[in-house]
Amino acid sequence: MPDPAPSVELKGVFKRFGDVTAVDGVDLTIRKGEFFALLGSSGCGKTTLLRMIAGFEYPDSGGVLIQGRDVARVPPNERPVNMVFQHYALFPHMTVEDNVAFGLRMKRLPEAEVAERTAEVLRTVQLGALSARYPHQLSGGQQQRVALARALVNRPEVLLLDEPLAALDEKLRQEMRHELKALQVKVGITFVFVTHDQEEALALADRIAVMRGGRIQQLGTPIEVYETPTSRFVADFVGVSNLLEGAVTEAEPLLMEGKGDARRALLDVSGVGSVAATLFNGVKAGDKVTLCLRPERIHLASDGAQAELDNRQPGLVESTVFLGGEVRYRVRLAEGRELEVHETSSPLRPVRRPGERVLVQWRAEDARAVAE
Amino acid sequence: MRRSPWLSAAGWATLAFLYLPLFVLVAFSFNASKYGSAWGGFTLSWYAKLFSDNKILASTWNSAVVAGISSALSVVMGTLAVVARGRGEEAGGRWQDAFFYVPLLVPELMLAVGFLLFFGLIKGDLGLLPLVISHTTLTVPLVWLIVKARFEKIDPRLEDAAVDLGATRWQAFLKVTLPLLMPAVVAGGLMAFVTSLDSFLISFFVSGPSTTTLPVQIYSMLKFSISPEVNALSTLFFLASFALVVTAWLLQGGEDAALH
Amino acid sequence: MSVEESHHRRLGWPALAWLSAFLGVPMALIAAVSLATKGPYGGVEWAFSLGAYGRLFDGLYIGVFSRSLALAGLNTLLCAVLGFPIAYWMARSSKRMQGALVLAVLIPFWTNVLVRLYAWMFILGRSGPLNSGLVSLHGGEPAELLFTRGAVVLGLVYEHLPFMILPLYATLEKLDWALVDAAQDLYATPRQAFFKITLPLARPGLTAGAILVFVWTLGDFVTPDILGGSKVVMAGNLIHQQYLVLRDWPFGSALSLGLMAVVGAGLFAAKRQEAAA
Numbered sequence: 001m002p003d004p005a006p007s008v009e010l011k012g013v014f015k016r017f018g019d020v021t022a023v024d025g026v027d028l029t030i031r032k033g034e035f036f037a038l039l040g041s042s043g044c045g046k047t048t049l050l051r052m053i054a055g056f057e058y059p060d061s062g063g064v065l066i067q068g069r070d071v072a073r074v075p076p077n078e079r080p081v082n083m084v085f086q087h088y089a090l091f092p093h094m095t096v097e098d099n100v101a102f103g104l105r106m107k108r109l110p111e112a113e114v115a116e117r118t119a120e121v122l123r124t125v126q127l128g129a130l131s132a133r134y135p136h137q138l139s140g141g142q143q144q145r146v147a148l149a150r151a152l153v154n155r156p157e158v159l160l161l162d163e164p165l166a167a168l169d170e171k172l173r174q175e176m177r178h179e180l181k182a183l184q185v186k187v188g189i190t191f192v193f194v195t196h197d198q199e200e201a202l203a204l205a206d207r208i209a210v211m212r213g214g215r216i217q218q219l220g221t222p223i224e225v226y227e228t229p230t231s232r233f234v235a236d237f238v239g240v241s242n243l244l245e246g247a248v249t250e251a252e253p254l255l256m257e258g259k260g261d262a263r264r265a266l267l268d269v270s271g272v273g274s275v276a277a278t279l280f281n282g283v284k285a286g287d288k289v290t291l292c293l294r295p296e297r298i299h300l301a302s303d304g305a306q307a308e309l310d311n312r313q314p315g316l317v318e319s320t321v322f323l324g325g326e327v328r329y330r331v332r333l334a335e336g337r338e339l340e341v342h343e344t345s346s347p348l349r350p351v352r353r354p355g356e357r358v359l360v361q362w363r364a365e366d367a368r369a370v371a372e
Numbered sequence: 373m374r375r376s377p378w379l380s381a382a383g384w385a386t387l388a389f390l391y392l393p394l395f396v397l398v399a400f401s402f403n404a405s406k407y408g409s410a411w412g413g414f415t416l417s418w419y420a421k422l423f424s425d426n427k428i429l430a431s432t433w434n435s436a437v438v439a440g441i442s443s444a445l446s447v448v449m450g451t452l453a454v455v456a457r458g459r460g461e462e463a464g465g466r467w468q469d470a471f472f473y474v475p476l477l478v479p480e481l482m483l484a485v486g487f488l489l490f491f492g493l494i495k496g497d498l499g500l501l502p503l504v505i506s507h508t509t510l511t512v513p514l515v516w517l518i519v520k521a522r523f524e525k526i527d528p529r530l531e532d533a534a535v536d537l538g539a540t541r542w543q544a545f546l547k548v549t550l551p552l553l554m555p556a557v558v559a560g561g562l563m564a565f566v567t568s569l570d571s572f573l574i575s576f577f578v579s580g581p582s583t584t585t586l587p588v589q590i591y592s593m594l595k596f597s598i599s600p601e602v603n604a605l606s607t608l609f610f611l612a613s614f615a616l617v618v619t620a621w622l623l624q625g626g627e628d629a630a631l632h
Numbered sequence: 633m634s635v636e637e638s639h640h641r642r643l644g645w646p647a648l649a650w651l652s653a654f655l656g657v658p659m660a661l662i663a664a665v666s667l668a669t670k671g672p673y674g675g676v677e678w679a680f681s682l683g684a685y686g687r688l689f690d691g692l693y694i695g696v697f698s699r700s701l702a703l704a705g706l707n708t709l710l711c712a713v714l715g716f717p718i719a720y721w722m723a724r725s726s727k728r729m730q731g732a733l734v735l736a737v738l739i740p741f742w743t744n745v746l747v748r749l750y751a752w753m754f755i756l757g758r759s760g761p762l763n764s765g766l767v768s769l770h771g772g773e774p775a776e777l778l779f780t781r782g783a784v785v786l787g788l789v790y791e792h793l794p795f796m797i798l799p800l801y802a803t804l805e806k807l808d809w810a811l812v813d814a815a816q817d818l819y820a821t822p823r824q825a826f827f828k829i830t831l832p833l834a835r836p837g838l839t840a841g842a843i844l845v846f847v848w849t850l851g852d853f854v855t856p857d858i859l860g861g862s863k864v865v866m867a868g869n870l871i872h873q874q875y876l877v878l879r880d881w882p883f884g885s886a887l888s889l890g891l892m893a894v895v896g897a898g899l900f901a902a903k904r905q906e907a908a909a
Contacts, residue, residue, distance in 0.1 A: 056532055076535045083536045089529035093551050102547075103537035154537065383721030386714060387733075390740045390793065393751035396761060400754065410764070449647035456644030468644065471651045478659075479851025479895060481868055485888050486658025488875055489665055492675070509654040512647055570744045572854060577875070590746045594753065594858060603754070606747040617742045621735050 006068070007032040007158055007190040008053055013062035015048055015214075022048040023059070024214030030158075035184050035191045037205035039198060041237070045214035046194045047162065053192065054160050055079045067157055077106070082151035083160040087167050088143050090135035096122070096146050097131040103154040121153040125183070141172050148180075152187060161193035165200060177203045198238045202226060210234050228280065231370055235292035242293040242339050244269045248285050248369070267291060267369060271337030276310040277367035289369040295342040297366035300329065302350075303357040312361040315339070317352045327351055331360055394610060401603035418604035428605065431589035435569055438500055438585065442507035443515075443564035449508075450515030450564075451557050454523050455545070472513040483510065484577035491578060502578045503585065507568040514567055515560035518624070522556035523549075555623040562620040566613055666885035674879025684886035693870065693887070700867040701894065704849040707788040708796075711845045712838060714789065715796035719837070720830075722797075723804035734801065741794035749858045752787055753778060756859075779861030787859040788849055795848060796841035803837025804830075836906070843902050847895050867891050 008030040015023040023045045030036045038046040051057045052064055055076035064072040071079050082103065091099050097118055104114040122128045125145040135143055144164070151159055164180065165173045181204055184191050195201050201208045202222040210217045210225060210233075218225055218234045229235035236243060246269035263279045269291055283289055299309065318330040318338065322345070329341040329352060339360065343349065352358055401419070405412025422428055453472070457465050475483065483506070491502040526549060534544035572587040579588055586609065593602050669679040687693070722733045740748065755762050756777040763774040777783060807830070815825040853868030871891065874884030 054536060056535075075540075076532070077538045077540055081536075083533070085529045085533055085536075087527070087529070089527055089533040091530060091533070091548055093548075102534065102539075106534075106538035106543065150533075150537065379717060379721045379724075382717035383733075386718040386793075386797075387736060389714075389790070390737070393748065393755055393790070394740065394743065396755055397747070397751040400761075449650060453644040453647035456641050468648065471648055471655075475651070475655055477847070477899075479847060479891070481851040481853060481871060482662070482888055482892060483655075483658070485871065485875060485884065486655075486662050489661040489881065489885070490654075490658040492881075493661070505654055509651065512650060516647070566742055570742070572745055587744055587746050590744070590750070591854075594746065594750055598753075602750060606744075606750055609747050610743050613743050614739055617739055618735065621738070625731060 005032050006030065007034065007066070008192065009063070009065040009068075010049070010053075011063040011065070013049070013052065013059045013064065015045075015052065015057060015059050021214050023052070026062075026214070026216055028209060028216065028219070030190060030192060032190055033188055035181070035204060035206045036193070037201040037208045038192065038194045038211060039196070039201040039208050039238070040211035041196055044211040046211050049211075050083075050160050050162060050192065050194045053158065054081055054083050080157040081160055082154050082156040082158075083162065084144075084147045084151050084164050086162040088135075088147035090143055090146055090150070092135055094134075095131065096127060096133050096135070096138070099135070099146055100131075100150045100153050102150065107154075117153055121149045124152070124186075125149045140168050141176060144168065144176065148183065152189070156189065158190045158192060161191060163195055164193055166195075166197070173200075180204060202238070208238075210237060212237075228368065229292060229370060230280065232290040232292070235290070235368075235370065240295055240340060240342075242291075242295065242298075244272060244275075244291040244293065244337065246270065246272075246275065246289055246291050246369070248279065248283060248287050248289055249274070251279055251283070251285050264364060265369065269337075271335050272313065272333055273335050275367060276364035277369045278365050279369050283369060283371050287371060289371060292368045292370065293339070293362060294366065295328070295340040296344075298331075298339060298341045298360060298362045300331070300341060300343060300352060301359040301361065303359060305359055307359060307361060309361040310364040311367065312359055315358050315360040317354050317356045317358060319354055320352060322351060331358065333360060397603055398607045398610070401600065401607040403600060403603075406600060418600045419608075421601050422604050422608070425601070427584070428586075428589060431584040431586050434500060434503070434579075434583055435586040438503045438507055439565045439568035441500075441504050442511055442568045443561050445504075445508045446511040446515045446564045447557060447561040450512050450560060451519050451553070453512075453516055454519045455549070457520075459524065459528055472516045475509060475513045476517070480510075480571075480573045484574045487574060488577040497580075500583055503575060503583060506574045506578050507571055510571060510574065511564035511567050515557075515564050518560040518563060519553060519556045522553055522624070526552050559620040559623040562616050562623075566616045566620075570613065662885045662888055665881050666889055668882050670880050670882050674881070676881050681882070684882040687883055688886055688890050696865055696870050697867055697890070697894065699865075700850060703785070703788070703866060704846050706785065707792060707849045708842050708845045710785070710789045711793050711796040712842060715793055715800055715841065716834075716838075719797050719800035719804055722801045723807065724809075730805065734798070737794050737797050737801075741798075745791065745854055746858070748791060749787055749855060752783070752790065753858060756783055756786075778859065779863055781860070781864055784856050784860040784864045787855040788852065791852075791855060792845045792848055795844040799840035799844065800834060800837040803834050803840075807833050839902055839906050843899060846898055850891060850895055850898075867894075 006029045008028075010026050010028040013023055013026045014021070026045075026049060038049055040046045048057055052059055052072075053066075055071065055074060055078075058073055062072070063070050066080060091102065094102070100122060101114050101118045104117060109117075119128065119131075122131055125148055127142065127145055127149065130138065130142065135146065138146065144167070165176050168176060177200070193204065202225075205222060207219065207221055208225050209219045212233055218230050220228075225234060225238050229238065229241075232243060235241045246267040249266045249268050251263050251265035263283075265277055265279045265283075265285075267275045267277050267289065269275050275291060277291055279289070300315075301307075303314070313333045313335075315331040315333050318332050321328040325345060327343050327345050329343070330338055331341050332338045341360070345351070402414050402416070403411055404415035404417070453468075457468055487502065487506045491498065530548050530552070531541075531544045534548045535541060539547060570587065571585075572591065575585040575588050576591065579585055584592075586605075590602065590605060590609075593599075593605075665676050666684050667680055667682070669677045669681045669683070671677045718737075722730055722737075725733060754760055757763070758774045758776075758778070760778075762777065767774055811833070812825050812829050815829045816822065820828060850866075851868055853866065853872045856864040856866045856869055857872070867887070868891075871884055871887045874880045874887060
């Protein structure tokens with residue numbers, strides 16, 4: 001399949017506010033029809049980037065291209081993009097219908113067409129019955145759908161979403177993830193959203209750009225970002241990781257299909273001892289590295305059981321938290337280091353008690369070392 | 373101290389202290405007896421007398437004209453200043469704010485004296501102009517304060533959303549910000565009107581024999597010729613302020629719910 | 633800020649120009665006139681003189697100023713004592729009730745000063761309802777209630793009480809009452825909780841109210857004029873007299889600036905106290 005045409009291209013974009021560099025040289029191509037996430041903590045530049053695509057900020061230098069046209073200095077009302085604002089920014093003095101029709105009326109479309117398209121999009125988001133209500137008469141989830149409808153009715157080239165689910169409570173948020181994903185597939189429009197919630201980015205996006213200090217730290221699919229973080233920051237920010245400092249004692253190429261330059265290595269990790277791990281991006285013997293070990297990739301066996309995996313260590317359960325579907329442990333290794341371990345709960349697997357001696361083990365390919 | 377019956381007794385007593393004199397005033401404006409507090413039966417004659425007193429009618433007219441013009445001027449200037457200032461907290465904005473806060477902090481007597489000198493040194497008959505100018509100076513900051521309070525409650529993303537949906541900045545202001553601002557603009561206008569109507573100190577120092585305002589007229593009646601007519605006049609004056617203040621209050625509170 | 637927001641900056645110019653002209657020039661004039669000489673028939677002669685300031689330190693005027701300060705202080709204290717319970721009561725009422733109560737306090741506040749003072753003048757007068765009541769109960773001559781220092785104090789409190797209640801209420805309304813509960817949970821008696829928790833937390837409102845009452849009392853001349861007859865002279869009456877009766881503008885201006893200096897010093901002291909707390 002050929003690469004689809006780009007929907008949004010950012011070329012060497014810089015933006016400063018006074019002394020603060022908000023966006024520090026970003027190059028990024030977002031494909032047509034893609035569900036794209038800008039992920040980072042507050043102040044990382046993700047919102048500024050989104051506002052530059054929308055046209056609320058102009059870059060100090062660099063290009064912003066939408067469908068191949070440079071719009072870096074085009075005001076928001078002349079760009080083929082629409083936005084779902086944080087907290088939705090629904091006009092409080094207008095009904096749902098008038099909110100949704102706003103953009104079409106600004107374009108001076110005939111009133112018959114406005115009515116038809118408004119009704120159609122309200123059906124799409126299942127709000128047809130509420131079109132005469134005012135925003136403050138709606139629940140949070142309904143307000144969210146009005147905000148979506150108000151943007152989508154204009155059939156934008158790109159839909160921008162600023163923390164789209166942040167204002168909803170946990171249960172509704174889970175539901176809206178599915179709805180949003182289904183909606184995006186249905187309308188086939190490029191979605192670009194900003195979030196500080198790594199789980200949301202993993203759940204929704206086709207690709208994620210993890211941002212920090214105005215730059216993109218890593219760009220990839222959710223699986224790539226989660227499984228093969230290329231930096232300590234990404235490993236720490238996306239998901240939960242045990243991060244252990246160590247040095248490479250020996251490294252050899254590892255021939256694994258589709259794993260690029262991955263190599264098998266032995267590391268000396270303080271508080272753990274010698275660890276078999278997988279190395280990325282040109283780390284050599286003698287280099288200092290950070291070992292990332294996901295808690296769900298560590299397995300516990302009863303003391304004295306047969307070891308099955310590459311790495312094994314005796315340990316002592318320090319604390320146990322039972323969460324229903326999952327059990328979380330803090331386990332101290334013989335060398336002194338404490339690890340976070342998550343196991344799926346199952347009637348076939350015992351819940352370990354604090355003070356219990358266990359065998360802690362993990363695979364070499366689940367232990368990933370990145371340069372510090 | 374919480375929920376103690378003494379507390380609510382103290383609260384109601386203080387309210388009684390605030391209102392009792394005004395009620396006494398209203399009640400005795402219907403008293404037929406000319407002197408003191410002996411009740412001489414119900415009458416509306418003091419009101420009838422008011423409406424045939426040329427001095428009172430002239431000063432009422434003056435007050436209404438001055439209050440009308442100065443509240444209109446201050447609504448326009450105050451609202452524009454709020455919109456122009458925007459939401460920024462940068463030094464320029466703060467510096468502008470000082471202009472509006474100063475008149476609210478300076479004792480009214482100082483303003484009165486300043487205007488006396490200002491208009492005293494410009495010789496010649498300026499008619500109601502000195503009153504309009506001085507009252508507007510007093511009411512611009514008031515309108516500014518009321519409109520600004522509401523402006524700051526309006527989510528700036530609303531205007532961004534309108535622009536994102538194809539409106540120009542100007543259209544976004546007209547379609548979104550202005551309608552949301554409107555209750556405060558009207559409330560600001562009403563409060564400006566009341567303030568101008570109420571203003572005694574400044575009017576007293578600035579007005580001339582032919583430009584007496586209602587409060588100045590009441591003052592001279594209190595000093596020189598008390599009669600139950602004053603009760604009637606005060607009652608009407610009280611009711612007018614009451615109506616304006618309650619309306620402004622309802623306007624300011626009413627739509628707040630819609631802004632979350 | 634957005635790219636286009638700077639475009640409508642100049643919409644603010646009319647208001648700024650208006651205030652600069654009609655606030656700045658009159659204030660500057662007060663300063664200028666205070667340094668000039670009184671004309672032969674009142675008004676001003678533009679000859680530089682510090683004479684007006686010299687007269688400020690006359691014992692007579694210092695006396696009036698210090699009595700005004702004392703009266704303003706007394707009024708502030710009385711307003712605080714009377715205002716606190718009602719503000720507290722308002723803050724602890726239901727939300728619906730709070731709105732109504734704020735309006736109830738605002739209405740007298742926005743009623744014309746002369747109307748309010750006249751009400752008291754009428755009530756306290758020799759043949760007013762209060763005196764008729766007293767006479768019919770106890771007999772004898774009507775008491776001299778009006779045109780006394782007491783009447784002036786009563787009028788000042790009546791007039792300025794809302795200035796204290798509203799800021800106090802605004803502060804108390806935002807107070808987290810769980811703190812008071814926490815204090816009582818930690819063995820404080822209600823009285824101790826009030827003095828250790830509520831009162832210190834209400835301080836910003838108390839300070840704001842005190843500043844307003846103090847400043848406005850010092851600038852008042854109508855209350856002593858109406859309720860005090862000519863027996864109680866405050867700084868405001870002095871200024872009024874110099875301008876409108878004696879037509880000594882330079883001295884009136886010097887007095888005004890003196891008053892302003894006293895007010896400024898008061899504000900400064902309150903600000904420093906607040907910063908220290």
